[in-house]
Amino acid sequence: DWTPQSFVEETVEALQAQIGDDKVVLGLSGGVDSSVAAILLHKAIGKNLYCIFVNNGLLRKNEFESVLTQYEGMGLNVKGVDASARFLEALAGVSDPELKRKAIGRVFIEVFDDEAHQIEDVKWLAQGTIYPDVIESVSATGGPSATIKSHHNVGGLPDFMKLKIVEPLRALFKDEVRRVGASMDMDEGILGRHPFPGPGLAIRILGDITAEKVRVLQEVDAIFINNLKVWNLYDKVWQAGAILLPVNSVGVMGDERTYEKCVALRAVESTDGMTADWVNLPYEFLQNTSNEIINKVKGVNRVVYDISSKPPATIEWE
Ligand code: XMP
Numbered sequence: 001d002w003t004p005q006s007f008v009e010e011t012v013e014a015l016q017a018q019i020g021d022d023k024v025v026l027g028l029s030g031g032v033d034s035s036v037a038a039i040l041l042h043k044a045i046g047k048n049l050y051c052i053f054v055n056n057g058l059l060r061k062n063e064f065e066s067v068l069t070q071y072e073g074m075g076l077n078v079k080g081v082d083a084s085a086r087f088l089e090a091l092a093g094v095s096d097p098e099l100k101r102k103a104i105g106r107v108f109i110e111v112f113d114d115e116a117h118q119i120e121d122v123k124w125l126a127q128g129t130i131y132p133d134v135i136e137s138v139s140a141t142g143g144p145s146a147t148i149k150s151h152h153n154v155g156g157l158p159d160f161m162k163l164k165i166v167e168p169l170r171a172l173f174k175d176e177v178r179r180v181g182a183s184m185d186m187d188e189g190i191l192g193r194h195p196f197p198g199p200g201l202a203i204r205i206l207g208d209i210t211a212e213k214v215r216v217l218q219e220v221d222a223i224f225i226n227n228l229k230v231w232n233l234y235d236k237v238w239q240a241g242a243i244l245l246p247v248n249s250v251g252v253m254g255d256e257r258t259y260e261k262c263v264a265l266r267a268v269e270s271t272d273g274m275t276a277d278w279v280n281l282p283y284e285f286l287q288n289t290s291n292e293i294i295n296k297v298k299g300v301n302r303v304v305y306d307i308s309s310k311p312p313a314t315i316e317w318e
Contacts, residue, residue, distance in 0.1 A: 004176070004183035008040065011168050015044035019124060024166065025116050026126035028053040028078065029198070030067040033128035033169060035190050036181040038076055040168050041126055043184070047077050050122065052115045056104060057084025057211075058200030060225070061218035070190065083111045091202060091209045097318035100209070104199045109158050116160035125163040130172050132272060174272075194239045195273065203318050207246035217244045219297045220263050227289045228267070237279050240267040243306075243317045251301035260301040263293065268315055276310040 024041060028034045028051050041049045053071065055064040068080040090103040116122060169177055181191045197203060201221070205213050221242040228234040243264040251258040265286075270276035290303040306313075 002176075004179040007172075007176075007180055008043070008183060011040055012044045015041060015166070015168060018166065019045055019048070021048065022123040023048050023050060023119060023121060024124040024126050025050045025052065025119055025122050025160065025163070026128075027051075027112055028067075028071060028076075029128075029196075030059065030063060030193070031128070031196060032174070032181065032191055032193055033130050033177055035071075035128075036177050036184075036186065037126060037128035037167075037169050038071075039074060039181065039184050039186060041166075042074075042076055049077060049126070050119045051076050051078040052112060053078055053080050054108060054111050054115075055080065055082040055084055056087045056108065056200060057082075057214065058087065058104070058202045060196070060201075061222040067190075070187065074186070079115065081111060081115055083107065086111065088209070088211055088214075093208055095208045097203055100202045100318075101199050104202060108198075113158040113160050116163075122160075123164060124166050125160055126166045126168070128169055129167040130169045130174060130177055132173065134170060192235060194234075194237070194241075196239075196241075197316060203316050204241055205244045206318060213244055216261065216297060216299055217242060217263070220244070220293050220300060223292050223296065224265055224289055227285065227292070231282075231285050233267075233279075233281065233285065236269075237267045238270040238276070239273070239315060240265075240279075242266070249302050253301075258301050261299050262302040262304065263300055264304050264306050264317070265289070266306040266315070266317075268310070270310075270315070273315060274310075276315050278307045278309055281305070 024045060026034065026038055026041065026049060028038055030053070038049065038051055051071065053068055064080065064082065068078065071078045087104060087107050090107045091100060094100050094103055172180065178191050201214055201217050202209055205217055224242050225234070225240060228237060228240060243266060245262045245264060247262050248259045249262050251260060267279040267281060268276040269279055286305055293300060293303050
């Protein structure tokens with residue numbers, strides 16, 4: 001019978017036999033899969049696991065700092081690399097969603113390759129690939145592994161991709177990954193985290209991306225997600241986030257008419273991201289959240305709630 005405990009025991013032994021005293025590099029994304037893969041590998045080979053956590057500047061508000069601290073607290077040998085400026089530069093003036101994804105994938109590979117080169121004599125690349133990633137071309141859960149896979153045919157192979165691959169979660173479904181993580185006493189905050197796309201907020205800012213737009217969307221998103229937690233709705237939702245729309249609409253403040261940004265809130269129920277239903281969030285929740293966003297986030301004067309399901313709409317707006 002499959003149990004998370006027996007999986008951990010057997011996998012740790014198998015990893016030790018496979019890897020021996022070699023060094024392994026792994027890209028952490030903050031998501032469930034790469035985090036569980038890291039903890040398993042850490043159990044097996046300890047300090048020979050070198051984790052790299054790249055800040056692409058498109059993460060949720062404070063996510064880089066808080067997740068990095070959490071990883072360090074778990075004893076991982078992790079290096080945080082803040083490459084925000086490099087990503088923003090590559091994205092300047094880019095509005096096409098697929099070009100955004102390509103630019104982000106390319107810069108990620110460059111940054112990761114630079115970092116991997118600094119690990120002397122590294123032999124393996126570990127990835128948090130799970131079974132659904134194996135059977136689909138694009139990971140629904142995002143993260144570095146998805147980015148790498150969908151971009152490895154751009155130009156020559158970066159050096160780190162010539163490393164031997166180790167994927168300890170390859171046979172598992174998401175719920176099994178969570179159970180494996182829980183059996184290793186991993187934090188609920190990491191295991192219960194909503195999926196977040198690899199390109200991050202870049203694909204939730206419709207049109208071109210600027211540092212200011214990222215900041216505005218981070219503020220809006222943080223209020224929405226925090227309120228979901230406060231109202232005990234976070235765990236009932238599969239994925240949620242805010243989208244910055246490329247339209248201004250008229251509003252009024254005092255005697256003045258304003259002409260400011262509109263944001264959409266999106267929350268869906270799903271099992272695998274292939275189909276999804278919008279979540280019937282309570283009106284009071286939406287009302288409070290909308291008021292808080294408009295009162296606190298300068299430059300936003302209108303909030304709408306997305307009530308489309310997938311198909312035919314998708315979860316993301318681009
Ligand atoms: P859609 O919008 O296709 O999203 O309904 C389905 C799931 O996939 C995520 N998603 C991505 N994840 N890179 C990723 O790593 C991407 O480019 C990407 N696009 C969408 C989305 O967040 C949802 O969970």
